[in-house]
Amino acid sequence: MKDGTPAPQRKHTAAAAAFQFLSRFPVKMQIDFVPPLLRESVVFYPLVGAAIGLCVWLAGALSGAVLPAFPAAVLTLTLWVWLTGGLHLDGWMDTADGLLSYRTRERMLEIMKDSRVGAMGVIACVLLMMMKAALIADFIARGHWVYGALLILPMIWSRWFMVYAMSAWPNARRDDGLAVLFKGLGERKEVQRARSSAVGLTLIAGAVTFAAVWLFKPDMGIADAMVSGLGTLPWWLYPMTAVIILPVACYYIGRFVAARISERLGGLTGDTYGAMNELLEAVLLTVLSVLQGLFWL
Secondary structure, eight states, rough: SSSEEHHHHHHHHHHHHHHHHOOOOOOOOOOOOOOHHHHGGGGGHHHHHHHHHHHHHHHHHHHHHHSSSHHHHHHHHHHHHHHHTTTHHHHHHHHHHHHTOOOOOHHHHHHHHOOOOOOHHHHHHHHHHHHHHHHHHHHHHOOOOOGGGGGHHHHHHHHHHHHHHHHHSSSSTTTTTTTGGGGGGSSSSSHHHHHHHHHHHHHHHHHHHHHHHHOOOOOOOOHHHHHSSOOOOOOOOOHHHHHHHHHHHHHHHHHHHHHHHHHTTSSSSSHHHHHHHHHHHHHHHHHHHHHHHHHOO
16 A cells, blocks of 8 residues: 555554454544555454454353353354354355266355355355354363464464455456455465464463463362373463464365365455355364363363
């Protein structure tokens, strides 16, 4: 965005564009979504994810305090979907309709462009929502909200991966579709800046978790887990493990999935970016749940 606008104002506009594009947060600003602004806005995608994650964390904690785990999880998931406007969920359904049709590349791209949702899209959506609701219910039932800041990590890194995918794989529709508006990210610094933002937010989430555990000192199931003469595990090991494992899992799982999709479609599309965001959110929440189980939290 080299238009003579002062740098702070450009960043403010780019951040507002990211929030308007990816969420329903009330951002009162008239924005012209031109390609340079869209490319600049991706730097703030992890921040949008962090804001959504924070709302999900607070909603889960508050609803879980007055309702059983599963109803609280459904309400929390409803808020989560509303905050995103169903944007990535639409991409998930369109991608499922296309890829699971097992047609030719051209026909799959046509199916994904169709505004109507097919049977496979509906099935994929229901299964995804069931998985997310079950994972949220698991976190609510455990009740370890001093570790709740870690719940924002899946939303941060899944959105960072969308930025990375835009630069690392070609556009399947060539010069057509939403993805073409982000063309050129691989030649610029936005991907690296988005990664730096994601790392910074992850460190903040880790620091908040450390502080919460240090202050409130919950019953430490970690210490009780090691009963075979191996000693006890330090209380900080779970948050440190999560802060390291989740970004690594996001990168490698995301690369694997993106490469398979690109192989079938000849590249990626705007729908597949959204689909990978949804998939990675669910996968990383699963990783967090597994880690909690391993540490007996």
